[in-house]
Each structure stands twice: as C-alpha cells, then as structure tokens.
Amino acid sequence: MSVKRSLEIELEKLEGFRNPKLWLEQYMTPPSLAAELAINASLIDNKCNVIDLGSGTGMLSIAFELVGFRCIGVEIDPNAISIARLNAKRVGVNPNFVLCDVKMLNVKRKCMVVMNPPFGIQRRHADRIFLNKAFEVGNVIYSIHSAGSEEFIEKLCEKKDFKITHLWKYLIPLKRTYKFHEKEFKRIAVEVYRMERR
Numbered sequence: 001m002s003v004k005r006s007l008e009i010e011l012e013k014l015e016g017f018r019n020p021k022l023w024l025e026q027y028m029t030p031p032s033l034a035a036e037l038a039i040n041a042s043l044i045d046n047k048c049n050v051i052d053l054g055s056g057t058g059m060l061s062i063a064f065e066l067v068g069f070r071c072i073g074v075e076i077d078p079n080a081i082s083i084a085r086l087n088a089k090r091v092g093v094n095p096n097f098v099l100c101d102v103k104m105l106n107v108k109r110k111c112m113v114v115m116n117p118p119f120g121i122q123r124r125h126a127d128r129i130f131l132n133k134a135f136e137v138g139n140v141i142y143s144i145h146s147a148g149s150e151e152f153i154e155k156l157c158e159k160k161d162f163k164i165t166h167l168w169k170y171l172i173p174l175k176r177t178y179k180f181h182e183k184e185f186k187r188i189a190v191e192v193y194r195m196e197r198r
C-alpha cells in the first residue's frame with residue numbers, strides 16, 4: 001500500500017465537528033487532502049515545529065505529526081479542541097492544542113505554518129486575518145484556499161516579502177456540513193499554496 005494511502009486510512013479515523021459553527025466556517029479538511037499535504041511537506045521541508053492556525057478537530061496537526069513534524073494547533077472553539085485531543089489520542093500522536101484567537105497569537109520563533117483558514121465567505125476577510133498572522137509567524141506556509149485565489153495571494157505575498165514556491169490544485173469532496181448544503185457530497189475546487197519568506 002502507498003505511504004499516502006496508509007496515512008489516509010489513519011486520518012479517516014478522525015472525528016469531525018459535532019455541531020459545526022457556520023460563522024467560524026468550520027469544515028474538516030478531507031483525509032485525502034490532509035495526507036497529500038503532509039506528505040508533500042515532509043518531502044520538501046525539514047522536520048520542524050509547525051503551527052496549525054484554526055486547527056479545528058485536528059486533521060492537519062495530526063497529519064503533520066504522523067509524518068514527523070511537531071505541531072501546535074491554535075483554535076478558538078473549545079469544543080473543537082476537545083475533539084482534536086481525542087482524535088490525536090486515537091491515532092497515537094501528541095500535538096499541543098491551545099485555545100486562542102489567531103489574531104492574538106504571539107510566537108517566540110518563526111516556524112512553519114499550516115492552515116485551512118475560513119475562506120472568508122461568512123465573515124469577510126476572515127481569510128486575511130489568518131494570512132496576515134501566517135506571514136507574521138511563519139517562514140514557510142502551507143495554506144488551502146478556494147479556487148481562483150492566486151491573484152489575491154500573489155499580491156499579499158508581494159507586500160509581505162514572501163514568494164509562492166508551489167501551487168497544487170485539487171477537487172475535493174466536501175461532506176454535507178450545514179443544513180443549507182443540498183447534497184451529501186459536493187466537489188469543490190481548492191488550491192494549496194506553499195509560500196516562503198524571501
């Protein structure tokens with residue numbers, strides 16, 4: 001079995017949000033995408049400390065731990081943190097999950113950032129808060145965005161003295177999360193960026 005598939009199988013054991021809060025744009029990253037991202041990062045970057053902004057139920061932190069990074073998940077929703085801790089235990093890793101608003105986060109040393117930020121559909125610019133924090137605390141950033149974000153990200157990078165080194169495009173299955181979702185599954189186009197400080 002491929003490394004990716006076996007990681008995916010572990011990640012399929014993780015539980016999602018119990019009562020997802022729309023205003024926080026809580027969507028769990030699908031296991032296949034989380035596995036892909038963690039494996040790409042493990043091939044490109046040295047093992048280091050990772051901060052997962054808006055860690056939710058832990059999908060990205062746990063994926064990155066499973067490939068050998070040390071992770072801290074930062075999350076504003078205490079219910080999500082409880083689930084994330086159970087999830088980590090379930091697959092035998094031990095990331096640190098802290099209750100904190102991304103806006104308020106301070107770090108001593110710059111590190112790698114990974115995130116699937118709110119796309120800013122429910123609250124305008126929610127994604128920008130995450131990106132600005134990532135540019136502040138990160139040297140390398142892996143970030144998931146809705147399709148068509150390239151110009152926006154490019155401009156921000158320019159301003160913050162970062163560059164886009166990789167861009168991957170995927171169609172991901174989005175599970176029915178909110179009542180207004182009509183179908184059980186929908187495929188949505190996303191883009192994953194790797195950015196690094198110039």
Ligand code: SAH
Nearest residue numbers: 024027028029054055056059076101102116
């Ligand atoms: N990283 C998870 C969850 C992505 S959904 C995964 O990939 O599965 C985005 C997450 O960001 C949600 O859990 C939401 O509660 C959290 N969030 C939204 N605004 C936040 C803020 N200001 N500070 C910290 N977390 C926030």
